[in-house]
Amino acid sequence: MPKNVLFIMCDQLRWDYLSCTGHPHLHTPHIDALAARGVLFDRAYVQSPICGPSRMSFYTGRYVSSHGSTWNGIPLKVGEMTLGDHLRPLGVRTALCGKTHMAADIEGLRRLGLSPDSEIGVLISECGFEPYERDDGLHPDGGPYARNSAYDAHMKDRGWQDENPWHSVANSAEDAEGNILSGWFLDHADKPARAADEDSETPYITGRAMDFIREAGDQPWCLHLSYIKPHWPYIVPAPYHDLYGPERHLDPVRSAAEKRDPHPVYGAFMQERVSQAFSDDATRGRVLTAYMGLIKQLDDQIGRLMAFLTEEGVADDTMIVFTSDHGDYLGDHWMGEKELFHDPSARIPMIVVDPSPEADATRGVKSSALVEAIDVVPTILDYFGGAAVPHIIEGRSLLPLLHGKAERLRDCVVSEYDYAQRDVRKRLGVEVKDAKLTMLFDGRWKYVFAEGFRPMLFDLESDPDELVDLGADPAHAPERARLEQLLFRWTRRTAQRTTISDAKIAASDATIGEATAGILIGYRNQDELREVLAAAGKGGEG
Incomplete structure (x- = not known):
């Protein structure tokens, strides 16, 4: 079926x-x-x-x-x-x-x-x-x-x-x-x-x-x-x-x-x-x-x-x-x-x-x-x-x-919000490009990065209703720094290279590909080229 x-x-x-x-x-x-x-x-x-x-x-x-x-x-x-x-x-x-x-x-x-x-x-x-x-x-x-x-x-x-x-x-x-x-x-x-x-x-x-x-x-x-x-x-x-x-x-x-x-x-x-x-x-x-x-x-x-x-x-x-x-x-x-x-x-x-x-x-x-x-x-x-x-x-x-x-x-989930089209942005005097919020939640700590403002922070273990914002609490500065680094790592992901997979890139050999195509970058002589091609199983012709 x-x-x-x-x-x-x-x-x-x-x-x-x-x-x-x-x-x-x-x-x-x-x-x-x-x-x-x-x-x-x-x-x-x-x-x-x-x-x-x-x-x-x-x-x-x-x-x-x-x-x-x-x-x-x-x-x-x-x-x-x-x-x-x-x-x-x-x-x-x-x-x-x-x-x-x-x-x-x-x-x-x-x-x-x-x-x-x-x-x-x-x-x-x-x-x-x-x-x-x-x-x-x-x-x-x-x-x-x-x-x-x-x-x-x-x-x-x-x-x-x-x-x-x-x-x-x-x-x-x-x-x-x-x-x-x-x-x-x-x-x-x-x-x-x-x-x-x-x-x-x-x-x-x-x-x-x-x-x-x-x-x-x-x-x-x-x-x-x-x-x-x-x-x-x-x-x-x-x-x-x-x-x-x-x-x-x-x-x-x-x-x-x-x-x-x-x-x-x-x-x-x-x-x-x-x-x-x-x-x-x-x-x-x-x-x-x-x-x-x-x-x-x-x-x-x-x-x-x-x-x-x-x-x-x-x-x-x-x-x-x-x-x-x-x-x-x-x-x-x-x-x-x-x-x-x-x-x-x-x-x-x-x-x-x-x-x-x-x-x-x-x-x-x-x-x-x-x-x-x-x-x-x-x-x-x-x-x-x-x-x-x-x-x-x-x-x-x-x-x-x-x-x-x-x-x-x-280990964590991420959510994003762009409030550029809301009256909130105008009341705050925020430029369109800066009207951004990003939330990271690791199962206990919910961290909200607010461009141009201090972050928000909630501990859902001790405060499951999210009533107490710890984003300005000096005692929680280490936790905020840890979560900020997690968020920074997330922002560094490769998201726009959608036309070729990591696996295909990993399986390719740019040096051999160039050499077999006749693109000879950095070779001092033909013997060196033959050695590279032979090691790659491409024969020693060149």
């Missing part, structure tokens, strides 16, 4: 808002069942805590500073290999249902004479995926994101004739007088969306994924099912809108001390409008009700999808990767959104179900190995039997962990 991969990504799903990762009130039995069938990687981190750069790292297997797509809307440059580029030569159909947040490198395509609507142009423009149905889930009127005409048509078929049903139906509520209450406004988060459950975005894109699987036939496939929730707008249909009232909300993880003398960059992010909103308990409570409902709806759809795989007879031949592109502060640390490196933002759920017998010994294991988003591409490539290409892919295959042949892959 052919092998398949179902690569499921949620948008803005925190690592700890699942019952299998410890949430006491939000029960997610279908996602928990995936963890029981596979390995739950409990310490997985994104390469950037913002949608676009994180996803480009997920799809390329490369760090942000390697692929260069440093923020939302910054194109992934033509020439960067993605998951589909690695899998298509293996005969694997690699397709997308849902979101990528990809911005096409139109200038690069034009420079190479490629049309964005040509066969190769489409693949480059869609992150290497065949766009079975792309839906980035952001369709505001007049906004920068393309409308999903297929979803519009679906809603019109269901009787909604609104000009933009994504906005006015799926992501809006309605009051008793018939007024539309936009889900963009946080005050409406605890109200039911106008759309029925089955017409809303999560069930819709699940159905489209099922359509793809039905149509795929016998060709091996890798489907990226990329949900656009529980990302904002925070609003969910009935009956999910009121399942989780305040009695089931967790208290925010934050302290007054964090506000007294924060790191300048952190302090500036606390001043953002979204952070101020989530610091208000009433607003936070309304959003949490919707956020938890969106996750519950998502879990129900995972159950629907898993039952479908079984009915189609492909469950035993399909690897499942379940993860998120980043987290959501939800008021923790006086923050809203994501973007910095506390665990609510940068740590993600990661579950991998390998159906092969080699993985039987690790089913149900919770692994504490440090894992990165860039590990997904080499894992899938390895699963399909593709050769490793470490000069291109910087992540590492998880199969040794899944098969019980290793307990760890690395």
Whole structure:
């Protein structure tokens, strides 16, 4: 039977808002069942805590500073290999249902004479995926994101004739007088969306994924099912809108001390409008009700999808990767959104179900190995039997962990963030080129290098909630120096030589190659040349 991969990504799903990762009130039995069938990687981190750069790292297997797509809307440059580029030569159909947040490198395509609507142009423009149905889930009127005409048509078929049903139906509520209450406004988060459950975005894109699987036939496939929730707008249909009232909300993880003398960059992010909103308990409570409902709806759809795989007879031949592109502060640390490196933002759920017998010994294991988003591409490539290409892919295959042949892959994880396009940069008076943050975490110490400012430092052993910044504490200067050296070593990696592997370079002999080509550099006479060629087994002619 052919092998398949179902690569499921949620948008803005925190690592700890699942019952299998410890949430006491939000029960997610279908996602928990995936963890029981596979390995739950409990310490997985994104390469950037913002949608676009994180996803480009997920799809390329490369760090942000390697692929260069440093923020939302910054194109992934033509020439960067993605998951589909690695899998298509293996005969694997690699397709997308849902979101990528990809911005096409139109200038690069034009420079190479490629049309964005040509066969190769489409693949480059869609992150290497065949766009079975792309839906980035952001369709505001007049906004920068393309409308999903297929979803519009679906809603019109269901009787909604609104000009933009994504906005006015799926992501809006309605009051008793018939007024539309936009889900963009946080005050409406605890109200039911106008759309029925089955017409809303999560069930819709699940159905489209099922359509793809039905149509795929016998060709091996890798489907990226990329949900656009529980990302904002925070609003969910009935009956999910009121399942989780305040009695089931967790208290925010934050302290007054964090506000007294924060790191300048952190302090500036606390001043953002979204952070101020989530610091208000009433607003936070309304959003949490919707956020938890969106996750519950998502879990129900995972159950629907898993039952479908079984009915189609492909469950035993399909690897499942379940993860998120980043987290959501939800008021923790006086923050809203994501973007910095506390665990609510940068740590993600990661579950991998390998159906092969080699993985039987690790089913149900919770692994504490440090894992990165860039590990997904080499894992899938390895699963399909593709050769490793470490000069291109910087992540590492998880199969040794899944098969019980290793307990760890690395000593630290790294995440990067470019805040040049945020108001924070302007408030701090930082130049575009210096608006950079880099986080290194070794399993205990989380170190954040902030260009132009002192570093941040957290000891997650004594301070698991990351409430005490030790970045200016003289007593921890040695620890900061050690971590800075680790980060410096990481920055010195060779990341851009992607056209030739280290192994090929190691196997070559430049001296002999030049000599046999007649390029004679440094030889004093022909006898010396004959000796070199003879020693290399090339004969003594010359």
